Amino acid sequence: MGRFEVIIYQKQNDIGYVTLNRPQALNAYNLQMRDELYQALGAIKDDPEIKVAIFRGTGERAFCAGADLTEFLTAPSPVIARQVRWKRDVWGLFLSITKPLIAALHGYVLGSGIEIALCCDIRLASEDTQFGLPEVGLGIIPAAGGSQTLPRTIGRAKALEMLLTGRWIEAKEAHQLRLVNQVVPRHDLLPAAERLAKKIKNYNPIAVSCAKQAITRGLDLTLEQGLELEAKLGGCLSPDKHT
């Protein structure tokens, strides 16, 4: 794995920690962050010692203030940008990870920041968190899956409202909308994420992975197909498979 500059990747007691680390730019997501995140996600996916991962941001003010607007203005043509994206599909990699991912959110969680959070399975937010999707106001649409992951999380009407109006919401409303699982005081954000991670990492990792897949993959299937998926995943866990 290469050296990281705009993220911090740590491994401690079976937990992977990914920290977005551009506090001077409110952890805005730039190309370098994409490349480093891609490597860290690969490590989380492939390292058998990692049972669960926590995503967070450095600095007091933001988890992530969205795509880096300085790169946005100087970006190559959309066609080239799209080709590069295909070569390094960080979002596809994110969503393909079958280990549980926890987002610990604070401050500004905008654009790509929400999209990173939506690639995680459990989202915790500190009381000061603000969520927003500025993309349409900038003449673009989400490019990291947000137009698909947000409605699957908070439903069609509220996702459309957030995206089309650009209205920001605070932690309390995010909790009411089920965008986040819990709202906690800032000082308890990381400890709360670690309590969840510790609970999960002590379970059988295959059962955890199958449970995650049953829900995340099943949601995109019909009930009948979903039941088949559940039976198939459950079959991998039946005691006779372990003898």
Ligand code: COA
């Ligand atoms: N890309 C690049 N730099 C960003 C950034 C972004 N998305 N968001 C914030 N920054 C930088 C600012 O340029 C500033 O840098 P500087 O100190 O070198 O001037 C620094 O982070 C602090 O931001 P600032 O705007 O001074 O803080 P604020 O409290 O006045 O406003 C925000 C905070 C989040 C409201 C504001 O920074 C903002 O609107 N950011 C852009 C959000 C956005 O549209 N993201 C793109 C989504 S697609």
